[in-house]
Amino acid sequence: MKQEQHNHQKRLVSVALKLAKPTAYFTLLLLTYTLGYLSSPSATSLPSTPTPTINELTNLPSQLDNFRVTSHCADPLPAELVRQTILHRVYNGTSPFEGFPPAHVSSLLRHQRIKGWGSTGAVFDHLIQKVKPRTIIEVGSFLGASAIHMAGLTRELGLDTQILCIDDFRGWPGFRDRFKDIQMINGEVLLMYQFMQNLVSKNASESVLPVPFSSASALGKLCEWGVYGDLIEVDAGHDFLSAWSDINRAYRVLRPGGVIFGHDYFTSADDRGVRRAVNLFARIHGLKIKLDGQHWVIDSTN
Ligand SMILES: *[C@@H]1O[C@H](CO)[C@@H](O)[C@H](O)[C@H]1NC(C)=O
Numbered sequence: 001m002k003q004e005q006h007n008h009q010k011r012l013v014s015v016a017l018k019l020a021k022p023t024a025y026f027t028l029l030l031l032t033y034t035l036g037y038l039s040s041p042s043a044t045s046l047p048s049t050p051t052p053t054i055n056e057l058t059n060l061p062s063q064l065d066n067f068r069v070t071s072h073c074a075d076p077l078p079a080e081l082v083r084q085t086i087l088h089r090v091y092n093g094t095s096p097f098e099g100f101p102p103a104h105v106s107s108l109l110r111h112q113r114i115k116g117w118g119s120t121g122a123v124f125d126h127l128i129q130k131v132k133p134r135t136i137i138e139v140g141s142f143l144g145a146s147a148i149h150m151a152g153l154t155r156e157l158g159l160d161t162q163i164l165c166i167d168d169f170r171g172w173p174g175f176r177d178r179f180k181d182i183q184m185i186n187g188e189v190l191l192m193y194q195f196m197q198n199l200v201s202k203n204a205s206e207s208v209l210p211v212p213f214s215s216a217s218a219l220g221k222l223c224e225w226g227v228y229g230d231l232i233e234v235d236a237g238h239d240f241l242s243a244w245s246d247i248n249r250a251y252r253v254l255r256p257g258g259v260i261f262g263h264d265y266f267t268s269a270d271d272r273g274v275r276r277a278v279n280l281f282a283r284i285h286g287l288k289i290k291l292d293g294q295h296w297v298i299d300s301t302n
């Protein structure tokens with residue numbers, strides 16, 4: 001800031017040099033430096049605080065303590081029971097795709113409206129080839145771009161994979177400024193219906209299920225039901241506390257030997273907190289972070 005101000009003054013002076021006579025120049029020079037000096041912030045800086053160690057951090061009586069969850073997740077269900085468990089627990093036993101779309105919304109949906117960010121990165125291909133997942137949990141799905149991409153990849157490999165898409169399907173406050181074509185009825189934004197319509201249009205409704213709740217409550221329930229992921233993608237809230245909560249809760253339902261990964265380690269959104277949350281999580285658990293494009297990857301086997 002100070003440097004910027006200084007440069008600005010220098011530019012002013014050089015312009016003045018070209019325009020003004022020497023006396024005027026010296027007056028201006030004196031004036032700009034005096035003004036700059038008076039308006040610059042005090043040079044005294046705050047005393048530097050020592051960076052806390054990880055042990056000190058984890059022992060702080062802070063929100064980190066809230067993640068010292070001691071209850072145990074249920075034993076893992078076999079992969080072939082995952083879809084029917086979600087259908088039973090969330091949808092009263094009937095697939096939400098049955099009779100979809102209902103008559104009163106079909107004219108409000110686009111045949112296909114897919115938009116994502118980094119949703120087709122090579123990381124998906126790399127991890128699906130490596131892990132050969134039977135269950136994928138995605139935290140943050142929006143219109144389903146990456147879920148559809150992953151469904152295609154698992155199909156190509158002949159894997160029998162279920163993808164559970166956790167999202168409240170509300171977007172974020174103001175998202176319609178950028179998605180004006182997504183209809184709204186009495187404040188209901190139809191994001192889940194458009195997500196489902198996108199899956200239907202890509203013939204992926206047999207391998208993907210929406211789990212339409214907040215990430216914290218949905219991940220807590222998966223833990224309680226014994227639904228684990230071999231591969232978990234975290235791409236929901238990008239502020240530190242959301243990312244921190246999602247990663248911690250998701251890691252509890254990662255099958256031993258599975259891989260957890262997420263977007264925005266490197267993009268302009270990273271500084272909102274994703275990178276700090278991932279780094280802190282990896283340090284506390286002694287895990288290694290690998291990078292793949294804009295994505296971070298944590299393989300629980302090393
Ligand atoms: C749930 O399913 C049962 C039948 O399996 C049905 O009798 C009941 O009405 C359903 N409940 C709701 C809320 O749809």
Ligand SMILES: *[C@@H]1O[C@H](CO)[C@@H](O)[C@H](O)[C@H]1NC(C)=O
Nearest residue numbers: 155202203204205206207208
């Ligand atoms: C749609 O997907 C199913 C498997 O879920 C497959 O059997 C069927 O052939 C696919 N249909 C088309 C048109 O791709």
